[in-house]
Amino acid sequence: MTQKITLKAPPKNGPLFVKAALGAVPLPLLSARKPKLPDRTIQLDGLKVDPDHLAAYCRATGLRFNDALPLTYPFVLTFPIVMQLVVQRDFPFVAVGAVHANNVIERTRDISVSEPLDIKSHIENLREHPKGLLVDAITEISVGRELVWRQVTTFLHQQRTSLSGGPKPEPKPDEVPPPPLRTWRVDQKTINQYASASGDHNPIHTSGLGAKAFGFQKPIAHGMWSAAHILGTIEGRVPGKATYEVKFGKPIFLPSTVNVYADQVEGGWDLAVLNPKKGFPHLTATLR
Secondary structure, three states: OEEEEEOOOOHHHHHHHHHHHHHHHOOOOHHOOOOOOEEEEEEEEOOOOHHHHHHHHHHHHHHOOOOOOOOHHHHHHHHHHHHHHHHOOOOOOOOOOEEEEEEEEEEEEOEEEOOOOOEEEEEEEEEOOOOOEEEEEEEEEEOOOOOEEEEEEEEEOOOOOOOOOOOOOOOOOOOOOOOOOEEEOOOHHHHHHHHHHOEEEEEEHHHHHHHHHOOOOEEOHHHHHHHHHHHHHOOOOOOOEEEEEEEEEEOOOOOOEEEEEEEEEEEEEEEEEEOOOOEEEEEEEEOO
């Protein structure tokens, strides 16, 4: 039977990350169990957007600040609710260090900053991957009875599974990428600003020691920072009704310079962030 939790206010990110850190301490009885998702839904009704918070997000991502919410902004509004789901002791893996692998946003229309938002979120589709466990966080935002925004966020927890250890595909040869539309210089100051605006203080983004503890040689940029920032290249041409699918590739280590591409195609845009020397993708996306 589904456990339904109704919130009166968004959870605070600080206590959530403390709880996530404590969750990294293994409990033998839980560790020995077969991974299983708890059947739980969290609901928060009537959330009002704080214009100051929206302005901070726009400064951190380079997106335009106006009455309509940027396509990716509801991600940070709903982030604490998703975090509350994944920091529970009965969740099958530790939230801290989990990697954002894919993201799909569907918006039915522009959302005004003045509209009260009803948010509902749950976790589903736990599955194995050669690199670990994947799980989807499903989040829906409604205005009254109208569904206006829906997101599927896929997280990867790196660990051994029954799919691990198989033959690895031949690595693709490095290719010098074509001339970019523009380049970005991504540094720790930029990512710290986004961490403050988004509330995502995962140490893989903000701490050299924290990043190494989870297998990264340096801190890495938030995937959703790059997914938001690249929309600035086509600002003013993102329709109210849109589907935005993002796949995150190799991480952007800090500091880095990366190539940015935006190609107009039938029905929308193809977007990419590539390594400027070897051409491998940090992000590939479609906006339709």
